Amino acid sequence: MSRLTVYPENNPGTPRLRTEEPEVIAATLRQVGVRFERWDFPGELSPDDTSDTILAAFRPHLDALMGECGAGTADVIRLRGATEAYPAMRQKFIDEHTHTEDEIRFFVHGAGNFVLHLNGEVYDAHCTEGDLISVPAGTKHWFDAGTAPYCTVLRVFTDTTGWTPHYTGEKISALFPVS
Ligand SMILES: [Fe+2]
DSSP states (O other), X not given: OOEEEEEETTOTTOOSEEEOOHHHHHHHHHTTXXXXXXXXXXXXXXXXXXXXXXXXXXXXXXHHHHHHHTOOEEEEEEEESOOTTHHHHHHHHHSOEEOSSOEEEEEEEXXXXXXXXXXXXXXXXXXXXTEEEEEOTTOEEEEEOOSSOEEEEEEEESSTTOOOOEEOOOOGGGGSOOO
């Protein structure tokens, strides 16, 4: 189930909000300029389906989204358990960073947390199947799917060079383990 937990940035132990209501999650994130919505699932999709099958299934959603935001490409990324390469990959995702384009993700299977750091607060969004989240360009954030990740995620890009992080050098993610 999707969940949003909001903390003061200087008080990791005391959330001011914790909700599993999609409408409340969307409204809370909208207040800080972050898009969150639930997409209808286009029938049955297996975790073993190819990237092309998944992209084709969501094509109507993607076409509408890409028309709205001017994005040009989409692909599928899978995280499956604690592979040898995963710890280094996880560290790249979990260090606080920004991008020069919106980071737009849709969770097809599994779950992961986008954690946003803005306006003196930390917004930990636990995203699950059916969730779309768009982190605006320039917003400090990180991503974590835990030590044994399991997710299939659509990525939508406007910048054709792909995923490029600009690290802030802040170690704040260590203070806010995802929940
Ligand atoms: Fe990012």
